[in-house]
Amino acid sequence: MKKEEDFVAGLLVYIACLRAQKKYSTAKSYQDALSSFKCFCGMEAVPYTYINRNRLSCYQSWLLDKGLSWNTVSTYMRRIRHIYNLAVESGDAPFVPHLFKDVFTGVESKRKKALPSDSLRSLMGSSGIDPGMRRTQLAFSLMFSFSGIAFVDFAHLKRENIKDGVLSYHRQKSGSLIQVEIPAEVRCLLDELAACTDKDSPYLFPFLSGKQTGEAAYKEYNRALNRFNCDLMLLAEACGVNEPVTSYTIRHSFATSLREQDVPIEVISELLGHKSIKTTQIYLKSFSLERLSAVNRACFASVCKPVSKVG
Known part of the structure; x- marks a missing residue:
């Protein structure tokens, strides 16, 4: 598998670009998503072809079982989706219709955030x-x-x-x-x-x-x-x-x-x-x-x- 066809390598390159632009908070967010997804996959290198709807759905369940909030799940999924879409644009990943359809990428609004x-x-x-x-x-x-x-x-x-x-x-x-x-x-x-x-x-x-x-x-x-x-x-x-x-x-x-x-x-x-x-x-x-x-x-x-x- 060539390096440019590896999701982990692609994400690391993107994180390096964010740090070069002094976008340290965003870079950390992507790094957290990468560390989590690598832990779930149990692999240091994750081919783009390894990412499919079923695996993403299992990853979501894995995150929720760990006690993560829906908003954290959404953040990780959106980070993965963004890198995957960039790879599709560059020809390094296959286009899969509705790849992220079964996972949460929205915002969960919690009712009670303000104080009385x-x-x-x-x-x-x-x-x-x-x-x-x-x-x-x-x-x-x-x-x-x-x-x-x-x-x-x-x-x-x-x-x-x-x-x-x-x-x-x-x-x-x-x-x-x-x-x-x-x-x-x-x-x-x-x-x-x-x-x-x-x-x-x-x-x-x-x-x-x-x-x-x-x-x-x-x-x-x-x-x-x-x-x-x-x-x-x-x-x-x-x-x-x-x-x-x-x-x-x-x-x-x-x-x-x-x-x-x-x-x-x-x-x-x-x-x-x-x-x-x-x-x-x-x-x-x-x-x-x-x-x-x-x-x-x-x-x-x-x-x-x-x-x-x-x-």
């Missing part, structure tokens, strides 16, 4: 927490007040991103320009967190050193994200919040809070920096049970008046 308002208030307003958790609480509050800013953008903010009380930055993920006026009531929180930052750091907040470049900088960011998510779990426990809390939860909670205040989805989408409203719709797949119940009761009450029993 009382949990948000506890996380941002609890005063009896350990001083060591104060930095995490400050970051949580600021990320929510900065229109649900993603942690990757928050951690990379610089002093020059704030001018005349307005925060301006380009999203790392999409490049979209985000501008938001910083609420007066959180400026003191901003100053408190910024005071924790090393004076030699180019960043506004104390999460990244600014001393790393290339893939080393990407790895430093991942370590910072993991630490922040661990700290959020500790903060939630200290505040008596039972729901799971991650950096992603903040973004979803911000979007859902606006949705339940009847803010138009176009406005929410622009605040989040989404390039497509379809992405925002995935965030806002459903209202909370409380909101749905209230609307349902109001609708019933508006059209039906229960008849009282006589006698």
Whole structure:
């Protein structure tokens, strides 16, 4: 089997190209898919002809048996599909109609990602927490007040991103320009967190050193994200919040809070920096049970008046 006809070799070449383009996060995603698929196949070299509908279906079952989520399954399948399609275009793999028809390549929308308002208030307003958790609480509050800013953008903010009380930055993920006026009531929180930052750091907040470049900088960011998510779990426990809390939860909670205040989805989408409203719709797949119940009761009450029993 020639090297160029091997799926593993083709994927490794693609990963190398991603790293050369400094797309380290995407490269890691493809590497994870490759490692998983090689483990399933039990082979170091996987011919393109080895990949068929039945084998992909078995691979999906194998992933689910290992406890992976449907979204992880979808990510791995889409990575494999992309490399296979590139090989078909170059003539290194045979075209097989509906090859990925039997496996999941969509997005599973989980109903409960946003936090209820009382949990948000506890996380941002609890005063009896350990001083060591104060930095995490400050970051949580600021990320929510900065229109649900993603942690990757928050951690990379610089002093020059704030001018005349307005925060301006380009999203790392999409490049979209985000501008938001910083609420007066959180400026003191901003100053408190910024005071924790090393004076030699180019960043506004104390999460990244600014001393790393290339893939080393990407790895430093991942370590910072993991630490922040661990700290959020500790903060939630200290505040008596039972729901799971991650950096992603903040973004979803911000979007859902606006949705339940009847803010138009176009406005929410622009605040989040989404390039497509379809992405925002995935965030806002459903209202909370409380909101749905209230609307349902109001609708019933508006059209039906229960008849009282006589006698």
